[in-house]
Amino acid sequence: MSDVIRASAAPKPVGTYPHARRVGDLLFLSGIGPRDPATNAIPGNEYFADGRVRSYDITTQTQAVFANVRAVLEASGACWEDLVDVTVYLTDMARDFKAYNAVWAEYFPDIDTAPCRTTLGITALPTPIAIELKCTAVVRADNRQD
Numbered sequence: 001m002s003d004v005i006r007a008s009a010a011p012k013p014v015g016t017y018p019h020a021r022r023v024g025d026l027l028f029l030s031g032i033g034p035r036d037p038a039t040n041a042i043p044g045n046e047y048f049a050d051g052r053v054r055s056y057d058i059t060t061q062t063q064a065v066f067a068n069v070r071a072v073l074e075a076s077g078a079c080w081e082d083l084v085d086v087t088v089y090l091t092d093m094a095r096d097f098k099a100y101n102a103v104w105a106e107y108f109p110d111i112d113t114a115p116c117r118t119t120l121g122i123t124a125l126p127t128p129i130a131i132e133l134k135c136t137a138v139v140r141a142d143n144r145q146d
């Protein structure tokens with residue numbers, strides 16, 4: 001038995017999958033990117049006239065994806081500190097790792113409370129984004145809403 005989470009403050013999924021599923025204390029988030037929840041625009045992207053991405057700002061996208069993760073956590077009755085495992089997908093590891101890693105350090109300054117992390121370089125994501133996160137959280141007992 002699991003609870004389906006739909007987060008109104010997070011970008012609409014691009015397919016038939018929920019923002020998250022809660023199974024007991026475990027919370028599994030779907031992969032999520034930096035799309036703006038209100039406009040669906042991708043922050044930090046600039047485009048050619050034909051719609052291809054001309055340039056992007058990985059710092060802006062990393063901050064935006066963290067905001068989206070936070071929105072899903074909050075809609076699930078969880079919080080930032082509940083994150084235990086994060087897989088990060090980057091479409092250009094060589095270009096973007098350093099800047100993304102610096103934003104990560106701002107959001108998770110303390111190694112003793114930061115979630116586990118794995119960063120993977122991949123060739124493409126379903127929308128023209130440069131970063132996507134796949135997160136798992138354990139909702140603390142004093143934070144549970146049921």
Ligand SMILES: O=C(O)C/C=C/C(=O)C(=O)O
Pocket residue numbers: 011013014015030031032033034035125126127129132
């Ligand atoms: O949220 C996005 O912009 C793109 C992410 C999509 C997926 O993770 C997916 O379709 O599985």
